[in-house]
Amino acid sequence: MPAVQTPTLRDVADAAGVHPATASRALNPATRGLVNAETARRVMKVAEGLGYRPNPMARGLKTAKSGTVGLVIPDLTNPLFPPIVRGIEDVLEPAGYSGLIVNTDNDPQREHAQIELLRSRQVEGLIVATALLDHPLMAKLQREGVPMVMVNRRPDGVDIPSITPDDAAGIEMAVDHLADLGHRRIGHLSGPATTSTGVARRRAFRNAVRDRDLDVDPALVVTCEHWTEEAGAIALRHLLDVRPDVTAIVAGNDLIALGCYDVFAERGIDCPREMSVVGFNDMPFLDKLAPPLTTLAIPHQQIGAEAARMLLDAIAEPDRAARSVLLPLSLVVRGSTAPPVT
Amino acid sequence: MPAVQTPTLRDVADAAGVHPATASRALNPATRGLVNAETARRVMKVAEGLGYRPNPMARGLKTAKSGTVGLVIPDLTNPLFPPIVRGIEDVLEPAGYSGLIVNTDNDPQREHAQIELLRSRQVEGLIVATALLDHPLMAKLQREGVPMVMVNRRPDGVDIPSITPDDAAGIEMAVDHLADLGHRRIGHLSGPATTSTGVARRRAFRNAVRDRDLDVDPALVVTCEHWTEEAGAIALRHLLDVRPDVTAIVAGNDLIALGCYDVFAERGIDCPREMSVVGFNDMPFLDKLAPPLTTLAIPHQQIGAEAARMLLDAIAEPDRAARSVLLPLSLVVRGSTAPPVT
DNA sequence: GGTCAGGCTGCACTCGATTGCAGTGAGCGG
DNA sequence: CCGCTCACTGCAATCGAGTGCAGCCTGACC
Known part of the structure; x- marks a missing residue:
């Protein structure tokens, strides 16, 4: 427990001599237009001064948004995935989102449990890198309207956007x-x-x-x-x-x-x-x-980044049509290939 | 937005014919003793049936606990870290915690920002794998009472528990x-x-x-x-x-x-x-x-697991003395060493 | 039969932020 | 001089769960 209680919206409001509601509106860019420009500036300055950080839980409780997305991967230890994850995080972070990583070890049982865990943590969407071909769980989530993007693997039949190398x-x-x-x-x-x-x-x-x-x-x-x-x-x-x-x-x-x-x-x-x-x-x-x-x-980091961008789009506009992307890859010629002995 | 609204505590209470408060007590093992065993069982069964999952945000708001810890690493892309992260997650998950990963790229500026981000997300503790020797930020966090464990690197002077290879x-x-x-x-x-x-x-x-x-x-x-x-x-x-x-x-x-x-x-x-x-x-x-x-x-996964265990301890009992652990490592002899030409 | 204890349960408030709605005051036109 | 509009601000309810406190009811004992 931090020695200094982190300031709350109420503290900011009090310090600025306004009602918490006004402070809230002043601090949120989307609603800032509703308050007097001068007042807004004052509130923002006070907030800055106090080092105010909105409590994401309180906000999430009210808005039903957690600012997190789930990353479902088989095993982080597989060198394939870290660059993808990195690419994802690099896009998520500036957007104010964070990624929650779970490892499934390619075990359907475990995958199910992990996805449940993510959902109970109120993730707003899923980036899924595991993909057995047959995937009833994905289809189910899809029907329930969970925004989803698949990376690296492409589901058969199910209409889920995916980012894969070509x-x-x-x-x-x-x-x-x-x-x-x-x-x-x-x-x-x-x-x-x-x-x-x-x-x-x-x-x-x-x-x-x-x-x-x-x-x-x-x-x-x-x-x-x-x-x-x-x-x-x-x-x-x-x-x-x-x-x-x-x-x-x-x-x-x-x-x-x-x-x-x-x-x-x-x-x-x-x-x-x-x-x-x-x-x-x-x-x-x-x-x-x-x-x-x-x-x-394979441009792994790009794949991750692209997937994250797509997921953020899907979260913002759930009704947009699923779109899938094939990313080009390049042949790196090294020493393991040579003409055959004739 | 899921088509089926996920059931709330109130739904469970209604379905079980009890007050939400009672349902809350019945579902929480710590307070279950306060309610009639029969009632508790009924509530639990109903909750199970409805697929009830407590909303971690609401709970966190009230209890000031997020169930998350921050993992501060330089770069997930460095093959050193994935096994550590994996070890951490493997311990965190059964304990009901999740890890939030941030990459600092060894940039103090970025590190500061990322740690701020983690704190604003209400992480209950930090596992830090970046470590420049001189680390005022760590010391500051330490003073503020943020539970912390360092992995792989050991701070000089500051009294922070650490897990490092010997x-x-x-x-x-x-x-x-x-x-x-x-x-x-x-x-x-x-x-x-x-x-x-x-x-x-x-x-x-x-x-x-x-x-x-x-x-x-x-x-x-x-x-x-x-x-x-x-x-x-x-x-x-x-x-x-x-x-x-x-x-x-x-x-x-x-x-x-x-x-x-x-x-x-x-x-x-x-x-x-x-x-x-x-x-x-x-x-x-x-x-x-x-x-x-x-x-x-280096037993990376063990290091991660040990660090996570220590952090959970520190979160549970903030006043325990800092303890540091040196993990033994082993020499893997392969082909790059041989007697010198004499 | 009356009283009291104690086990359960419900009420109501709280956490921190957001938001629909109501109210205030200034400014302006008639 | 009155009334209306509009810009701004405050009030109060809300999200979902947790919890101190009060009250009820039952059972036991005198």
Whole structure:
């Protein structure tokens, strides 16, 4: 408990010799026009002098607005999310909002509980970065009119605005790059079939190899159980067993690509001489790997910022149509890709 | 705005046929003894049935408790912090608290503003991970009775509880490891002199080399301007200019060590054959570097969890004496350290 | 049967800010 | 000189929950 009681609106009013109601109006830019300009100035000066800060709870109680939004992410520890969160906060803060972060660990049970927790904290909207493909909870929240924006993953069917990287374009860039280097037998280690990104990237890969007349053997596409190094390693081992002649890999994301590195070490495969790899996400410090990983850079901070802006819009005008945005990404060519040995 | 108005205490009371006051008492475990057990049960059942959630704002308004604590960190994007935050949240959540994260970017101005923002949001306490050595603001908050815990950095002079890794012990482990390998001329690229960690680690390094009768030339210790790769690279270039005979480096943290890798590449130095490096922090994916970085692993999540526990204690009993905790860390030996060429 | 104690419950006010409505006074036109 | 308008300000209720106090009712005891 602070030694000095923080001043209340009543204190300001008393000190300025006006009624609390007048002080309230003077301090709120929206209602300031209702009070005499001179009075308003005086009140504001007094408030400044006393270091007055409106109590957000009292205000929220009356206005039914909390000035907070919920950020639902699988796990903050995943290096993917901090930049997104940062981008979100950077937009939220100047708007007078704060973000409440919860981690779901991709557990639907936990996700449900966490979202309940956020709602009980009266968040005004949700930015959701978890996204299993099938998502009845999202649909329900949507129906209840909770403003929502999804980032990074795109829900199927449900009409929720989302900000996602343009996965298809990214995969095309990766395939183009490898094809240009001369690769013909390119494998894809796709993300879990339960995630929208996993599915979207796999589809994009299939289209890309078809369009470029490369090897379209379905065996070249292996689905990982999870977005992890371990799952990536397992998938690659499987792929190598079936198609040992593959010369390049498009990994579903960077972690899966890292799993490939483990298999390379394990089997004595020389990357990039014998095998090229492209990752997806451009996690930090990939340039320090051996070899530095070629990958697709996603503008994470921009994604977060854009999502926050959209959510604020949705909160302000709940009835506006849902709009979704695809953000362009860029291929960062490093040392893990090279022409195939001929 | 949810289509279905969330039920209020009054709704529960009406549905249960009691006065709101009674309902309030029945729902609050602390006052439940005041109401008839049967009535209490009925009220609770009705509340459950309606899906009643107390409005935290109304409650907070009355009780002057927000159920939130502020997390002040320099930059969430720094891989050091997400695990700490995660550890904090994991403790806070079951206790019914939530964390409000702000990023200061190590800018005192911004830090001040952000802390003001947190206070205006009525946080009940602060977990502070920024820490320039000289910190009048902390002292002021301390005097005002704001419950506070510092993580990772330790304030000088001010009597604030803190949770920090045992930097001195860590540095000793690093120096021991290098000395055991046979190194005699070990350099230290220390963190900024304005940070408590920078200073503590440098002091520990000086003591360690002295105690082990290694080369104590002050020129072997170079201070970096920032905790960054660039600053690390600059410092190493400087060190190599002055003492080209150095065979091992203890870096102030992993980023500084990464800066060393850049210089190695630039000057064609073979690590670890010609030069060993030890980092500090064990950031993610260091094992994927070339060579994998030997470093000191800090139990970040534990630090966060411990800090959160301490803060909750401090909130519950504001008058308890400040207590500080040093957490042990462990040396992770990887490929960046080897015996010197003789 | 009367009295008193004690267990429950309800009343009413409070937290701090917002806001519809009423009232005051000045200024102006008729 | 009267009345009306308009700008401004004050009053009081409100948001939802918590809590001191008073009162009721029941049961026990004399």
